[in-house]
Amino acid sequence: MSGPNTNHDPVPVAALDPEAIEQAVQDALDACAGATDLAGLKSIRHSHQGDKSPLALANREIGGLPPGEKAEAGKRVGQARGRVAQAFKARQAELEAERDERILVEETLDLTVGTPHHRLGARHPISLVTERIEDIFVGMGWEIAEGPEIESEWLTFDALNIGKDHPARGEQDTFFVEPQDGGVILRTHTSPVQIRTMLERTPPIYVLCPGKVFRTDDLDATHTPVFHQFEGLVVDEGITMAHLRGALDTFVQGLFGEGIITRLRPNYFPFTEPSAEIDCRCWVCQGEDARCRTCGGTGWIELGGSGMVNRRVLASAGVDPDRYTGFAFGLGIERSLMLRHGVADMHDIIEGDVRFSSAFGMEI
Numbered sequence: 501m502s503g504p505n506t507n508h509d510p511v512p513v514a515a516l517d518p519e520a521i522e523q524a525v526q527d528a529l530d531a532c533a534g535a536t537d538l539a540g541l542k543s544i545r546h547s548h549q550g551d552k553s554p555l556a557l558a559n560r561e562i563g564g565l566p567p568g569e570k571a572e573a574g575k576r577v578g579q580a581r582g583r584v585a586q587a588f589k590a591r592q593a594e595l596e597a598e599r600d601e602r603i604l605v606e607e608t609l610d611l612t613v614g615t616p617h618h619r620l621g622a623r624h625p626i627s628l629v630t631e632r633i634e635d636i637f638v639g640m641g642w643e644i645a646e647g648p649e650i651e652s653e654w655l656t657f658d659a660l661n662i663g664k665d666h667p668a669r670g671e672q673d674t675f676f677v678e679p680q681d682g683g684v685i686l687r688t689h690t691s692p693v694q695i696r697t698m699l700e701r702t703p704p705i706y707v708l709c710p711g712k713v714f715r716t717d718d719l720d721a722t723h724t725p726v727f728h729q730f731e732g733l734v735v736d737e738g739i740t741m742a743h744l745r746g747a748l749d750t751f752v753q754g755l756f757g758e759g760i761i762t763r764l765r766p767n768y769f770p771f772t773e774p775s776a777e778i779d780c781r782c783w784v785c786q787g788e789d790a791r792c793r794t795c796g797g798t799g800w801i802e803l804g805g806s807g808m809v810n811r812r813v814l815a816s817a818g819v820d821p822d823r824y825t826g827f828a829f830g831l832g833i834e835r836s837l838m839l840r841h842g843v844a845d846m847h848d849i850i851e852g853d854v855r856f857s858s859a860f861g862m863e864i
């Protein structure tokens with residue numbers, strides 16, 4: 501027979517006293533309610549739910565009770581611990597909601613608040629129109645050639661058949677680099693790149709030479725002392741004025757629009773023979789408005805100079821003039837821009853006001 505179960509602690513345990521348990525629960529609930537943030541809640545949670553908390557201690561004492569008392573004590577302690585756990589869980593949820601709310605407020609972005617406006621720069625229309633012109637000729641298979649802005653007098657004048665007594669060589673047109681008789685100047689046109697190209701390459705030559713040039717002109721509505729030109733040069737066997745005309749027509753149609761044609765008027769340049777002034781059909785009135793403001797009613801707009809490369813120029817650049825012929829032309833980029841976009845005053849182009857450049861956008 502088995503004897504009576506004496507394996508329990510007969511001494512009543514204070515921790516299991518209902519009032520003590522209720523007090524422990526109340527203490528836990530008060531502490532819980534008093535926690536103002538999640539960190540505070542975490543630190544008090546240990547005192548009321550941890551291994552050494554009054555309720556954990558009471559729970560451990562249940563094992564020592566007489567069997568008949570265990571169930572009730574277990575129920576009491578279990579319910580007490582449940583209430584405390586429930587309170588902590590609820591408070592935790594409240595504090596988390598408060599934290600999330602606070603973060604949402606603190607990190608809210610007001611998308612309507614004005615920001616400091618940093619005005620973006622703009623590419624200068626001279627750069628844009630230069631690229632556009634380059635694209636037209638590169639599209640025909642030509643190459644881009646360049647030369648220095650500080651140039652020798654020989655390449656700028658002598659090699660181009662511009663004699664010592666030519667007015668263009670005078671002080672009223674040319675910026676000289678000191679000493680004045682040192683033979684170095686700021687190039688007055690892009691034509692010396694013709695000579696450089698012929699000296700460096702052998703025909704066939706198909707090049708476009710855009711660049712900055714300098715003349716002692718005063719700044720006014722149509723002139724500037726620093727401006728841009730682009731020079732075209734073709735040297736090959738059998739080249740005629742018809743090829744010049746075809747290249748110019750393709751160019752003006754690319755820049756000014758379909759159907760625009762050119763006209764060549766006799767002129768004189770020492771480096772071309774024969775020489776011609778290039779006009780193009782007015783793209784505004786097509787020659788049909790005697791009061792057109794773009795062409796002055798003439799139906800034609802003057803673009804620049806051109807001609808067949810003078811035999812003497814071919815020879816001075818080492819090209820056999822009996823085998824090769826060529827054509828050249830030179831146009832002002834500022835004037836092309838003024839014509840294409842109706843810019844009335846050169847000042848607008850050279851003053852660098854970003855509002856002027858912005859009006860052209862990034863594409864011409």
Ligand code: FA5
Nearest residue numbers: 689717723724727803804805806828829830831832835
């Ligand atoms: C020449 O400079 C020749 N080298 C062009 C040439 C090349 C002819 C090849 C034949 C063969 P001209 O001096 O006319 O030519 O100048 C050409 C263009 O430059 C003019 O049509 C004009 O558009 C522009 N230009 C001349 N002076 C100024 C200036 N001060 N400001 C702005 N553009 C100018």
